[in-house]
Structure formats: C-alpha cells, structure tokens
Amino acid sequence: MIQAALERNHEIIGITSVLPQLHEQIIPMHQVPSVVMLLQKNYRLALPGYQLFAKVLEQFKPDILHINSPCPLGYSAMKYGQVFNIPVVATYHTHFPKYLPYYHLSALEEWTWKLTRSLYNNIDRTFVPTRPILDELLAHNFHSLEYLPNGVDGELFNPVRRSSEWRKKIGNDKKPIVLFVSRLVWEKDLHILVEVNKILRAKRNDFEMVVVGDGPARKEFQEMMPEAHFLGYHSGVVLAEIFASADIFTFPSTTETFGLVTLEAMASGLVPVAANVGGAVDIIEDGKSGFLTSPKNGTEMAEKIFYLLDHPDKRKILAANAVSRSTCFHWENIFEQLFSSYEELLTTYKQSREAYDAA
Numbered sequence: 001m002i003q004a005a006l007e008r009n010h011e012i013i014g015i016t017s018v019l020p021q022l023h024e025q026i027i028p029m030h031q032v033p034s035v036v037m038l039l040q041k042n043y044r045l046a047l048p049g050y051q052l053f054a055k056v057l058e059q060f061k062p063d064i065l066h067i068n069s070p071c072p073l074g075y076s077a078m079k080y081g082q083v084f085n086i087p088v089v090a091t092y093h094t095h096f097p098k099y100l101p102y103y104h105l106s107a108l109e110e111w112t113w114k115l116t117r118s119l120y121n122n123i124d125r126t127f128v129p130t131r132p133i134l135d136e137l138l139a140h141n142f143h144s145l146e147y148l149p150n151g152v153d154g155e156l157f158n159p160v161r162r163s164s165e166w167r168k169k170i171g172n173d174k175k176p177i178v179l180f181v182s183r184l185v186w187e188k189d190l191h192i193l194v195e196v197n198k199i200l201r202a203k204r205n206d207f208e209m210v211v212v213g214d215g216p217a218r219k220e221f222q223e224m225m226p227e228a229h230f231l232g233y234h235s236g237v238v239l240a241e242i243f244a245s246a247d248i249f250t251f252p253s254t255t256e257t258f259g260l261v262t263l264e265a266m267a268s269g270l271v272p273v274a275a276n277v278g279g280a281v282d283i284i285e286d287g288k289s290g291f292l293t294s295p296k297n298g299t300e301m302a303e304k305i306f307y308l309l310d311h312p313d314k315r316k317i318l319a320a321n322a323v324s325r326s327t328c329f330h331w332e333n334i335f336e337q338l339f340s341s342y343e344e345l346l347t348t349y350k351q352s353r354e355a356y357d358a359a
Contacts, residue, residue: 002027004335013060015053017046017073030056032073042216046073050080062086064342067123068093070116078123085353087345088123091148092133095278098255102187113140120144124345127338129258130282148338149282151331152263156237159269159323161244170229171208176309178207179246179270181239181261182253184215189275192252194224195298200305201227207309212242243268247315248308254278254295266290267326271318273304289325290318 003026005012012027017034019025032052034044046052057080065081067074067090074090081088097112120126120142127148128134134145167173178200182188197209209228211221222230234242243249249265251274256262259279262272266289274280276292284290291304308315 001335001338004331004339008339011060013056013062015056015073015077017044017071045071046076048072048076050076050083052076054080063346064089066090067119070094070096070119075119078119081123085349087349089125089127089341089345090120090123091127092120092129092137092257095133095255095257099187102185117142125341127341130279132278132281133257146341148341149329149334150258150260150263151329151334152260152267152326153331154267154327156240157243157264157267157326158240159244159319161237161241161268163241163245166241166245170210176207176248176312177210177246178248178250178305179210179212179243179265180250181212181243181265182251184211184213184218184221186217187253187255189252189254189296190217190221192275192296192298192301193250194221196250196252196302196305197225197228199298199302203306204309210242210246212239240264240268243270246270247319248273248305250301250305251275251280252296252298252301256280259283263326263329266322269319269323271308271315271322273301273308275301283325283329285321285325288318289321 002012006026014027014029015032016029017032019029019031030053033047035047037043037045063086065077065086065088067077067088078088080086096116097109100106100109100112117140121144123144125144125146126142128137128145129148129150131147134147137145164173167177170177180193184190200207209225211228211230212234214233218230231242243265247270249262249270249272251259251262251272253259254275254277256279259274262274262280263283265272266283272284272290274284274290274292275295277295280292284292286292293300293304
C-alpha cells in the first residue's frame with residue numbers, strides 16, 4: 001500500500017510503536033513510546049494519547065489518517081482526526097474478539113466487541129477484507145464498512161519458483177510436502193494441526209510436514225510434532241520458493257479476517273485445505289480451487305489431505321485452478337478502489353468545510 005501511494009506521488013509517513021528494519025523503511029517512520037503486551041510478549045502496545053505524535057503530524061499536515069490496528073495508537077489517531085477534522089479510515093486486519101478463548105478470556109468477548117466497535121464506529125470508513133467478516137461486523141452493529149480484499153504479488157508467489165534442490169533438503173524429492181505457514185500462536189488453531197498430523201502419521205509416512213513461522217507457541221508446538229520440519233520465520237523470495245516447492249497447504253485457523261498466506265499458497269500452485277470460516281470462504285472455491293473443512297475438525301481436514309495425497313492427478317487440476325483463482329486478487333485493482341475511497345472522503349470533508357464556512 002505504501003509503495004502504491006508513492007507511485008501515485010502521494011506523500012506518506014508512518015507512526016508506529018515498533019520500527020521496521022532500516023532496509024524496510026521506505027518512508028519516514030516516527031516511533032512512539034510503548035510497553036510489552038501482557039498476553040503476547042513479542043508485541044508492544046503504544047502508550048495512549050495523540051500528543052505523542054501531534055508535533056509530527058502538525059508538520060506533515062496529513063489529508064487522511066489510516067489505522068492498521070484497534071490498539072491504543074489507533075484510538076489516538078481516531079481522536080486526533082476528530083479534534084483536527086481530518087478523515088480517518090482503518091483496515092480490519094485482526095479479529096481480536098475471536099482470540100479470547102485461546103487465552104481463557106471468553107468472559108471478556110462482549111466487552112471486546114464493545115471496545116472495538118467504539119473505535120470503528122467513530123471513524124469514517126473501515127475496509128474489511130472478506131464478506132463473511134463484514135457480515136459478522138454488521139451483525140455486531142458496526143457501520144461505515146467497505147469490502148476491500150487483500151491482494152497477492154503474483155510475480156513473487158509463482159509456481160516457477162519450485163525448486164527440486166529445496167525439496168531434496170526436506171527429504172525424498174518424490175514425497176509430497178504438506179505446508180503450514182503462520183505466526184506460531186495458539187489462536188491459529190495449532191492444536192488442530194497437531195491432530196491432523198497424528199491422524200496422517202497413524203496411517204502413512206509418505207509425506208513431509210513443513211512448518212514455516214515463529215512465535216511464542218513454537219517450542220511447545222514443535223514438541224507436539226517431532227516428525228515435522230520447523231524452518232522458522234522466512235519472507236520474500238525465500239518464502240516464495242518454499243511455497244512453490246510444496247504441494248498441499250493446510251490452514252486450520254478459525255480467526256482469520258483474510259488469510260493472506262492461503263492466497264500466497266494458491267498463487268504458488270498449492271492446493272489449500274482450510275477451515276470453512278472467515279477469510280478462506282471468500283478465497284477458496286470448495287472442490288474447485290481447494291477444500292474447505294468444518295472449523296476445528298482435524299479428522300475432516302486429514303481426510304481431504306488423504307484424498308490429495310492419493311490422487312496426484314486431481315491435485316494438479318486443483319493446483320492449476322488455485323493459481324487461476326489467485327489472479328482475481330490483483331493488487332492494482334484493489335489499490336484503485338482504496339485510493340478512490342480516499343478521494344471520495346476528502347471531497348466529502350471539503351464540501352462539509354465549505355458549507356460550514358458559508359454558514
């Protein structure tokens with residue numbers, strides 16, 4: 001999104017609690033004070049209050065603010081927009097109310113809905129990446145929502161990156177590879193993947209299970225699946241090669257607003273087997289470009305993987321369909337809608353100011 005804005009000659013700066021690596025900072029970035037998040041020690045929460053970045057924005061004079069998370073920094077941006085009459089939008093990236101059961105905090109779900117609603121219903125527009133999540137937000141009385149899917153870089157994530165050498169490093173080049181890519185946190189339904197692996201291993205050993213990603217659950221998760229290959233965190237070309245060199249992508253998570261890794265897998269020529277909830281419902285055409293299985297059902301997910309392992313010809317057809325399906329999510333079309341929405345909001349604010357001045 002940043003790159004697309006720069007290509008359109010828009011000026012853009014970032015306000016964040018954690019700075020990216022220097023080589024990733026393609027725009028000016030301002031860091032605000034933060035504290036370690038209680039439930040996720042690897043994450044930091046910005047301290048509240050727009051005073052922490054007000055001077056930066058006073059100099060920059062933004063036309064629009066775009067929030068990426070319903071965190072204290074997001075709330076501060078919302079307040080800043082209200083005080084200084086600047087349009088504020090957000091992308092609904094993270095489905096926080098659905099995370100609570102994984103931390104034994106289900107009693108706080110209604111309170112969390114209320115808290116997130118108090119942010120998103122006080123800004124001008126919220127971009128929601130999948131229709132099922134949009135419908136759920138509407139059911140919880142969210143408004144000013146706009147469907148805007150995520151996209152995939154089809155040049156980076158592409159079947160041409162398939163590597164026999166990489167496959168040989170994992171094991172026998174002839175063995176199918178089942179891949180899982182994710183942050184390793186329990187809200188990704190890692191226990192379901194453990195169950196899937198046990199069911200598969202009980203009946204056969206003619207496949208390799210590969211896990212890419214890192215996170216606080218990694219140590220315990222790895223102990224539960226000692227037969228799997230844990231490769232840690234990867235990105236860019238290395239990750240794209242891993243995707244393209246596998247055969248089946250499995251994703252049991254039931255907390256995704258979109259599930260970008262599923263789309264990256266499909267663009268890379270993998271057949272996805274994912275939980276029939278949230279983002280996957282919008283991306284996968286069940287039985288045509290992959291399989292959708294009942295949420296939190298390891299047995300059903302294992303059965304679909306069994307089918308793909310036993311029917312390599314069918315797997316090739318589904319993989320080709322998955323690549324074709326991924327082309328529906330071109331970034332350029334998505335960015336055209338995003339920047340058109342920006343312009344629409346700016347026009348509305350301009351007309352409102354003019355009417356106020358005239359009065």
